[in-house]
Amino acid sequence: DAGITQSPRHKVTETGTPVTLRCHQTENHRYMYWYRQDPGHGLRLIHYSYGVKDTDKGEVSDGYSVSRSKTEDFLLTLESATSSQTSVYFCAISGTGSYEQYFGPGTRLTVT
Amino acid sequence: GNSVTQMEGPVTLSEEAFLTINCTYTATGYPSLFWYVQYPGEGLQLLLKATKADDKGSNKGFEATYRKETTSFHLEKGSVQVSDSAVYFCALREGNDYKLSFGAGTTVTVRA
Numbered sequence: 445d446a447g448i449t450q451s452p453r454h455k456v457t458e459t460g461t462p463v464t465l466r467c468h469q470t471e472n473h474r475y476m477y478w479y480r481q482d483p484g485h486g487l488r489l490i491h492y493s494y495g496v497k498d499t500d501k502g503e504v505s506d507g508y509s510v511s512r513s514k515t516e517d518f519l520l521t522l523e524s525a526t527s528s529q530t531s532v533y534f535c536a537i538s539g540t541g542s543y544e545q546y547f548g549p550g551t552r553l554t555v556t
Numbered sequence: 557g558n559s560v561t562q563m564e565g566p567v568t569l570s571e572e573a574f575l576t577i578n579c580t581y582t583a584t585g586y587p588s589l590f591w592y593v594q595y596p597g598e599g600l601q602l603l604l605k606a607t608k609a610d611d612k613g614s615n616k617g618f619e620a621t622y623r624k625e626t627t628s629f630h631l632e633k634g635s636v637q638v639s640d641s642a643v644y645f646c647a648l649r650e651g652n653d654y655k656l657s658f659g660a661g662t663t664v665t666v667r668a
Contacts, residue, residue: 448599475654486560486645486658487600494654502655534599543588543649545656547599 447471448548450535456554463522465551467535469515475538476518477545478502478510480531487534493518525555558583560646562659569636569666577631577662579620579646587648589613589622589629590656594643603631603644636666 447470457463467476475494479487479502489502491510499510507529509521522529535548563578581587588607592600604613609624620631629646646659 477655479658484660486562486660487656488658489655492655536600538654543654544602544605545600547601549599 448535448537448546450533450548450551452551453549454552456556457525458556459526460524463525463553463555465520465533465535465553467518467520467548469518469537471537471539471546472515473537473539473546474515475540476512477536477538478508478518478520479534479536480504480529481534481550482531490520490533522553525553527555529553530555558587558648558650558657560648560657560659562644562646562662564660564662566663566665569664571638571666571668572635573666575631575633575636575640575664577644577646577664579629579631579659581627581629581646581648583627583648583650585651586624587650589620590647590649591618591620591629591631592645592647592658594645594661596642600645636664638666638668640664641666 451466477492478490488504493499493512533551536545538545559582590605591603593603594600604615606613606622612621618633643661645661647656
């Protein structure tokens with residue numbers, strides 16, 4: 445199994461609070477991604493990174509920001525959480541020359 | 557833009573039954589196509605892939621053939637087991653883009 449961990453695995457937070465989710469990899473892969481999974485929508489890309497400090501927006505980036513200061517860590521921040529951001533968040537990684545993405549175990553976030 | 561359409565679930569089958577999950581896609585070029593599987597409580601993992609027209613991907617008894625003329629990549633398994641109960645996602649990647657576009661997912665439940 446690819447070495448990807450996500451923390452926390454579960455979180456309940458209140459509307460308006462900031463939340464940061466962490467993705468950590470031990471594979472030294474160049475590309476990292478954040479997705480959200482919602483019923484009826486499959487997985488939708490929030491942000492992705494193609495190197496340290498190199499990030500770009502996905503299809504549902506509003507209300508989210510990311511940072512990647514080290515190869516192994518990719519942080520997703522909800523600046524002011526809303527109930528519409530209640531979801532399961534998955535991190536994924538892929539290496540240069542290989543298009544297969546490896547997924548972390550997910551973080552279940554509930555915004556009340 | 558790119559998009560993937562999967563048959564809606566849920567799908568419930570008896571053990572040893574034949575499984576088909578339909579997937580069609582829209583892309584501007586010549587995408588690579590993937591099936592990912594998500595077992596309960598886990599992240600997604602690659603099940604099989606095909607990178608050009610008429611390629612057949614196969615793994616764990618599952619097969620899918622890349623049909624350019626019908627823009628389809630249907631997943632099939634001849635005899636399912638209870639352990640095949642999962643959510644199945646069709647996905648595509650276009651050209652050299654490392655990002656994936658996912659379908660909505662199809663939940664499959666196999667009963668003993």
